[in-house]
Amino acid sequence: MFHHRRMQLLCAVSAFLLLVTVVATQVVSTAxxxxxxxxxxxxxxxxxxxxxxxxxxxxxxxxxxxxxxxxxxxxxxxxxxxxxxxxxxxxxxxxxxxxxxxxxxxxxxxxxxxxxxxxxxxxxxxxxxxxxxxxxxxxxxxxxxxxxxxxxxxxxxxxxxxxxxxxxxxxxxxxxxxxxxxxxxxxxxxxxxxxxxxxxxxxxxxxxxxxxxxxxxxxxxxxxxxxxxxxxxxxxxxxxxxxxxxxxxxxxxxxxxxxxxxxxxxxxxxxxxxxxxxxxxxxxxxxxxxxxxxxxxxxxxxxxxxxxxxxxxxxxxxxxxxxxxxxxxxxxxxxxxxFGLISSPGGTTYYKLVNRNSGKVLDVVGASTADGANVDQWADNGGANQQWSLVSTGSYYKLVNRGSGKVLDVASASTADGGNVDQWTDNGGTNQQWSEVNSGGYITLVNRNSGKDLEVSGYSTADGGNVDQWTSNGGSNQQWTLVQVS
The missing domain is CATH 3.20.20.80 (Glycosidases)
Known part of the structure; x- marks a missing residue:
């Protein structure tokens, strides 16, 4: 191949799965x-x-x-x-x-x-x-x-x-x-x-x-x-x-x-x-x-x-x-x-996590695919970096980002209030596992390692408001709604 491999592409990604009908009428010859x-x-x-x-x-x-x-x-x-x-x-x-x-x-x-x-x-x-x-x-x-x-x-x-x-x-x-x-x-x-x-x-x-x-x-x-x-x-x-x-x-x-x-x-x-x-x-x-x-x-x-x-x-x-x-x-x-290894390219359900206080969604900054990329809140734009699947590990869930394939992670396995939240390659760590707790029609997401809640720092309502963990206090900035997108 030649230099096109260095191409860069900026695009908006839709949130809905396409149901594909395979059109394949080619007659295969014997060889x-x-x-x-x-x-x-x-x-x-x-x-x-x-x-x-x-x-x-x-x-x-x-x-x-x-x-x-x-x-x-x-x-x-x-x-x-x-x-x-x-x-x-x-x-x-x-x-x-x-x-x-x-x-x-x-x-x-x-x-x-x-x-x-x-x-x-x-x-x-x-x-x-x-x-x-x-x-x-x-x-x-x-x-x-x-x-x-x-x-x-x-x-x-x-x-x-x-x-x-x-x-x-x-x-x-x-x-x-x-x-x-x-x-x-x-x-x-x-x-x-x-x-x-x-x-x-x-x-x-x-x-x-x-x-x-x-x-x-x-x-x-x-x-x-x-x-x-x-x-x-x-x-x-x-x-x-x-x-x-x-x-x-x-x-x-x-x-x-x-x-x-x-x-x-x-x-x-x-x-x-x-x-x-x-x-x-x-x-x-x-x-x-x-x-x-x-x-x-x-x-x-x-x-x-x-x-x-x-x-x-x-x-x-x-x-x-x-x-x-x-x-x-x-x-x-x-x-x-x-490769013929799975029966269907579909089957994964994705969600937006909408913060009750701000109305904004959980977002990987800049649609990054890198380990350590920060997680914040942002106005819903339909991007794959704002969509998450919940993968059960038994009593807990991993939240897997659709755009990067990486999981929601408390950085450095912090147990402190204010411990930052980012994305990281799945390594099975308890800092990458969350329990879902019902809270008056909303949910809180509690980190298995620290026992603290996922929250938008300082009750921010701005695009880019940082997401961290904090001791549960019942605040609306610690409450989320799961909205299915596919």
Whole structure:
């Protein structure tokens, strides 16, 4: 992919769930290999270099370093791969390579990431990215280095059935026939590689697979498709996006894996909400429904790439003490639905918490998705940062913010009056658990750790009035109404 991953998006998010009718009339053809169901095949994420994978030096996925030893790389990757599995239900990771990565000293370390993934039962797709060169042009930069790279990679992993090979990512410099010729040459150069472990990219920016699908020399391979919402910012129709995707696949659904698709996950968009003219929401709903309907394997861009607004996960920690956290709860739900892991993308009920004194709602400041982001009150604007689900932990509840996926938290587990309230990744702490107490037609929310009530500080009625905890005093600033929004 290219520089669009740095896009920023400001939008209003609607509060109502859209009931989606899947429009999928595509006839699936029989082929030598099958994307089959997501559950049994490719439920994947890309793990990418923070600079993007187009580089004139080794590509280094987020969290790794060229100075890492094999054992350090293995340890870091072990945590990250486990995070992809535990948080997202993934069983596949797509990793970048280039000649600088493979033909130099970094390869001995980088193989640690590949090895730990396959040892954990993951499929690994190794895809070649060209460098930026004097002008990034969509061609293989140096054919001698290219073939040397692939000889090294195939020699090491030809006998590992969990490793798949993608000769080139986004071959947009080549004509349809020239690209098909190069893909066919790759296949003939490495006859020991089974065709059902080869991903032939679609033409252009991997944006259409119909021509490579029709080339008999490529029969038996998987076909790699990319599909992005930013390609048509005026397309806000769900059915329009379904048609767009199906037209790029043609009759080749049984061989196609969408190994790049993605949308902003750090801007608070609700991908289960009403489309309301937002092309990203329309696109994500259409794509995930169509993946599910046609049984397409998919590999989200990116599962992890530091600094990318599209990243599904955030990397926390340092050294080998790492963890992953989700950036957008609705995005994770949509991903799992596409993977076939849940039966419906809906099902969560969200509420606004309206303060009795001020009439304003509980709000995460700036629609932040960060740990420690402050919680205040604000006039109701329909934003996902003002909507909360109540998740039972037995006798208590976690309040999960719709925009961030993080939970309502008393900072630093304070037990003092005035202890600040923020949001934080769910860690099971009692400072993140609340009981609901009826109070004359309203409720008070009592923190399990401190025993104090959630309140708007100083009886403020202003936008931005801070929310903290305080000893129960029966004040209207400690009383709330739950208003269901979906």
């Amino acid at each position: 030598t290999v099958h994307a089959a169901t997501n559950t049994s095949q490719f439920r994947g994420v890309n793990w990418a270099d923070p600079r993007d994978n187009y580089a004139n030096d080794p590509v280094v996925p987020s969290g790794l370093s060229t100075s890492d030893s094999y054992s350090t790389t293995y340890a870091k990757a072990s945590t990250i791969i486990s995070g992809f599995a535990n948080n997202l239900g993934a069983n596949t990771v797509r990793l970048p390579i280039n000649p600088y990565t493979v033909n130099g000293s970094f390869w001995n370390s980088y193989t640690g990431a590949i090895d730990v993934a396959t040892n954990k039962g993951f499929k690994v797709i190794l895809g070649y990215w060209e460098g930026t060169g004097s002008s990034k042009d969509g061609y293989v930069d140096n054919m001698t280095s290219f073939w040397a790279m692939w000889s090294t990679v195939t020699t090491k992993y030809a006998n590992n059935s969990q490793v798949y090979f993608e000769p080139m990512n986004e071959p947009y410099g080549y004509s349809q026939s020239a690209w098909a010729n190069l893909a066919a040459q790759w296949i003939s150069t490495y006859p020991s590689i089974p065709k059902n472990r080869i991903f032939v990219s679609g033409t252009g920016w991997n944006d259409n697979v119909t021509s490579v699908c029709a080339d008999s020399r490529l029969n038996g391979t998987y076909l790699s498709l990319h599909h992005y919402g930013f390609w048509n910012t005026s397309q806000t129709s769900y059915s329009g996006w379904v048609s767009d995707l199906e037209n790029r696949i043609g009759s080749c659904a049984s061989r196609t894996v969408v190994d790049e698709w993605g949308a902003p996950m750090t801007t608070g968009l609700d991908y289960n909400g009403a489309i309301n003219g937002n092309y990203f929401i329309a696109y994500v709903q259409a794509d995930t429904d169509t993946f599910r309907s046609l049984g397409l394997g998919s590999v989200y861009w990116p599962g992890l790439r530091t600094g990318d607004t599209y990243s599904m996960e955030t990397l926390n920690g340092s050294g080998t003490n790492l963890s992953l956290s989700d950036n957008n709860a609705s995005g994770v739900v949509r991903l799992k639905y596409a």
